Amino acid sequence: MAHQDMLSILQDLAGKRKKDDLGLIIATCWAIWYARNRVVNEGKQEDPQMTAAGAAATVESYLRIKCPNVQVVPSQHNNNQQVWNPPPIGWYKVNVDAAIQMADSKAGLGVVVRDSSGKILAAAVQSTGFRGDVACMEAEAVLFGIQVACQAKCNPIIIESDSLEVVELSLQRKSSMAEICWAVEEIQACLKNQSRASIQFVPRNCNVAAHSLAKVALDFESPVVWLEDFPVQIILLLSKFV
Structure with missing residues (x-):
């Protein structure tokens, strides 16, 4: 695979690996690319173990998603709050x-x-x-x-x-x-x-x-x-x- 482009490599792996394995491989490639960009653009070096953990977390989180693109009830926040305040009655x-x-x-x-x-x-x-x-x-x-x-x-x-x-x-x-x-x-x-x-x-x-x-x-x-x-x-x- 040394002289193949990335897409060809993934297509080749798709026929040799299970779907879950391929997903982790793709996530790992993305995590390495993301870590590389942080080094180049921000000068921040990431521990390779953290990069690998991030890839695994991405796959795990994706597999848990069942209802994407949903809305959440909006709420206002007060940055000047100094102490914990109780919720309204019934909440x-x-x-x-x-x-x-x-x-x-x-x-x-x-x-x-x-x-x-x-x-x-x-x-x-x-x-x-x-x-x-x-x-x-x-x-x-x-x-x-x-x-x-x-x-x-x-x-x-x-x-x-x-x-x-x-x-x-x-x-x-x-x-x-x-x-x-x-x-x-x-x-x-x-x-x-x-x-x-x-x-x-x-x-x-x-x-x-x-x-x-x-x-x-x-x-x-x-x-x-x-x-x-x-x-x-x-x-x-x-x-x-x-």
Whole structure:
């Protein structure tokens, strides 16, 4: 294949590899090209392991998409907000965040669900592999938060994230060709399936409960969801934000 162009190589592989293998090969080629452009245009060198992880994440996210090109309920955000504010009566706020542990290529996801009185109804943590992009992990935290809210039977919901990029992508205020677009389309699809749901940006100081849980999540091997029956460790952590 040394003297073939890329299209010929892929056509040749299509007859020799399974469809899933070919998809990963194409995603890896794209990830390498994307990493190369970052070096040339931005002077940013990416760890090859992160490039490979990004390719795998792109394929995984794409395979999860079932309802592309959907709309999401728009919401306004206030950049001057200083403290967490409860949702309107009858609504639930789902605060989400991600914490990154670069040394171990790990990410922790944290979720807190509260009602209009500020009562914590659910909390959740999940540890996962870091896929090379912080915004991608913030998007995964949003998806995890929606799952937790559904499990807790909390509806309607307002998702709060301190990732302005993820929020603006979800609200279609900006676009991206990076691998995060697959996770964002899944967020839009999930919110579309809710009877009433929105997503909005909040500053980090209004999202400290979720961020604290995200850091705790790094020590967990598997996802855990607590529905009011919280262990002492989590009670002590969350009591700081009640």
